[in-house]
Amino acid sequence: DQQVKQNSPSLSVQEGRISILNCDYTNSMFDYFLWYKKYPAEGPTFLISISSIKDKNEDGRFTVFLNKSAKHLSLHIVPSQPGDSAVYFCAASGHGSGNTGKLIFGQGTTLQVKP
Amino acid sequence: GAGVSQTPSNKVTEKGKYVELRCDPISGHTALYWYRQSLGQGPEFLIYFQGTGAADDSGLPNDRFFAVRPEGSVSTLKIQRTERGDSAVYLCATSRGSGSRETQYFGPGTRLLVL
Numbered sequence: 744d745q746q747v748k749q750n751s752p753s754l755s756v757q758e759g760r761i762s763i764l765n766c767d768y769t770n771s772m773f774d775y776f777l778w779y780k781k782y783p784a785e786g787p788t789f790l791i792s793i794s795s796i797k798d799k800n801e802d803g804r805f806t807v808f809l810n811k812s813a814k815h816l817s818l819h820i821v822p823s824q825p826g827d828s829a830v831y832f833c834a835a836s837g838h839g840s841g842n843t844g845k846l847i848f849g850q851g852t853t854l855q856v857k858p
Numbered sequence: 859g860a861g862v863s864q865t866p867s868n869k870v871t872e873k874g875k876y877v878e879l880r881c882d883p884i885s886g887h888t889a890l891y892w893y894r895q896s897l898g899q900g901p902e903f904l905i906y907f908q909g910t911g912a913a914d915d916s917g918l919p920n921d922r923f924f925a926v927r928p929e930g931s932v933s934t935l936k937i938q939r940t941e942r943g944d945s946a947v948y949l950c951a952t953s954r955g956s957g958s959r960e961t962q963y964f965g966p967g968t969r970l971l972v973l
Contacts, residue, residue, distance in 0.1 A: 749900075774958070775958040779964075786862070786951075786967055789961050837958045844956050844957050844960055846962065847903070850900050851899075
């Protein structure tokens with residue numbers, strides 16, 4: 744039972760263009776959503792988050808959008824840079840995961856930004 | 859400052875053997891999480907400590923898995939009678955406090971291979 748899903752295993756974009764990574768969830772009790780970025784042989788690093796009371800959060804080149812009615816969130820990276828090439832994980836937390844802070848992760852999307 | 863460290867970085871063992879994986883948290887972080895990441899999947903929650911106590915061990919797959927955090931700092935994940943299916947990257951994450959709003963900082967993981 745995959746509560747957080749990233750249906751695109753991979754995405755390739757040209758440097759300077761926009762990257763859009765998508766994530767869907769099934770548990771309506773989740774109230775906090777996060778994106779983590781992972782390089783090979785390293786642990787995931789926190790990128791950006793959004794609370795369920797908001798529909799958008801922006802941090803520099805990174806913006807996360809939340810559509811609660813559709814149980815969908817997306818991460819926009821603009822402009823994309825070659826250093827953004829990594830695996831991106833969507834994660835959810837909150838009452839839907841027992842409110843202990845444990846994260847429920849999606850399967851990940853591998854982003855490749857071509858120079 | 860020092861991040862979360864995990865030792866060993868790689869562990870190869872034979873089926874049926876016992877292994878211990880260590881996590882050194884960021885100083886002062888009271889919450890500690892263990893996750894397991896199988897190939898092609900996102901991290902999967904195993905156990906959560908608040909201080910010395912395991913507040914949520916609902917993710918441990920069976921009784922071969924056990925974790926301790928005796929002094930509220932370093933944690934050890936113990937796997938008895940290892941099986942080939944235990945092969946994965948074991949990730950440790952810590953945060954200042956518990957709850958979904960606290961950012962979790964991940965270590966680089968221990969890559970376990972059971973032959």
